[in-house]
Amino acid sequence: MTQFISIPVIESNIYMFGGHQHTVQGGWSFFEQKHQAFELMCVISGHQTTEFKNANSITYGPGDVVIISPGTVHLNRNASATDEMTYICFHFDFDSLRLKSRLIGYLANRVLTSDTLTAQKSEQVAKKIVSLSVSETLSAEAIKLEIQIAVLQFMAYLEESLDNDNGHIESHFTDQEAKTSQEIATIIQKMVEQIGDRTFTFHDVCNEIGISKGYGYRTFKKVYGVTPLHYIEDQKYQKAKMLLGYYNYSIEDVADKLGAADLSVFSKQFKKWAGITPSQYRKQITKKRTVKSSKETGYFE
Structure with missing residues (x-):
């Protein structure tokens, strides 16, 4: 009998922006800033100082x-x-809360010295992204795809290395804080899944596990780098995109399943998330592939 092997569902959602290589003069500085994403900073020559508030x-x-x-x-x-100093930087974000918390806990806001494998891998991906960006042989779309591949390979390395090497590094947060934040994320996911039946607030989430709203907010942001409200909105957005992919649901149905007061409210919110309306997003979705068998015909999702 042929063994059945399940292949995992993959939905890649990498966001990268603000990437560049820059040579600056002595005395250069860039204004105080913060982002809702990670920033990788790699020094090529000279020395840089990063001041944390x-x-x-x-x-x-x-x-x-x-x-x-x-x-x-x-x-x-x-x-x-x-x-002079030359550096390469880029900002990046992704969906995996597990990898986010481990990056924040064990690697972020520390100097990864040039003699470590993680620094070497980081420099390699930064230089590769710069090299791809100026390619004269690849199309614009091919360049973007190759950069995504490079970033995904880098993230796979980080995931594996954090499994093997974090035993001797002190985390920025406690095991209890990590456990609480994971519980908050799980409850948010469950409540967003059920949101068509009832709406909820972050206060409801905290009540579920018996913690104060203030503690839940601070702990979640400390562990994952984003606020719980930002995460709730992101989960709603992901659900909206998934439902819009099912053509048997009207846009009104999707709005109802997201707990929106009416179609207008949902359309405005979706445009804030995606930059386009739900109907425009639906038009952009690639046609579903049809799967045929001897018994039935269906959609390959």
């Missing part, structure tokens, strides 16, 4: 890397008043 500054040099966690207020500047 209400925390210590760090200075790092050629081959060293810093991954700045989401929501961290920081300022980057050339550590030298006279010498």
Whole structure:
């Protein structure tokens, strides 16, 4: 008998922006900022100082890397008043809460020195992204796909290395904080799944596990780098996209299943999420492939 092997469902959702390589003069600095994404900063030559608000500054040099966690207020500047510095940076975000929490807990906001494998892998992917960006042989779409592949391979390395190497590193948060945040995320996912039956607030989520709203908010943001409200909105957006992919649901049906007061409210909210209306999004969805068998015909989802 042929063994049945299940292939996992994969929906890649990588967002990358603000990437560039830059050579700056001595005394250069960039204004204080924060992002709802990770920022990878790799120094190619010279030395850079990153100042974290209400925390210590760090200075790092050629081959060293810093991954700045989401929501961290920081300022980057050339550590030298006279010498040039060259760096590569890019901002990136992804869906996996597990990898986010492990990045924040064990790697973020620290200097990864050039003699470590993680810094070397980081520099390799940064340089590869720059090289792909100036390719004269690939099409614009091929460049984007190759960059996505490079970033995914880098994330796969991070996932594996964090499994093997974090035993000797002190995390930025406690095991209890990680456990509580994971419970919050699970409850949010469950409540968003059931949102067509009843709406909910973050206060409801915290009541479910017997913690205060303030503690839940602070802990979730500390562990995952985003606020729980941001995560709730993201889960609603993911559900909306999934439901819009089912053509047996009208857009009114989708609005109802998201707990929206009416179609207008849902359309405005979806446009805030996606930048386009639900009907425009539905038109962009690739046609479903049809699967035929000896017994029935159906959609391959």
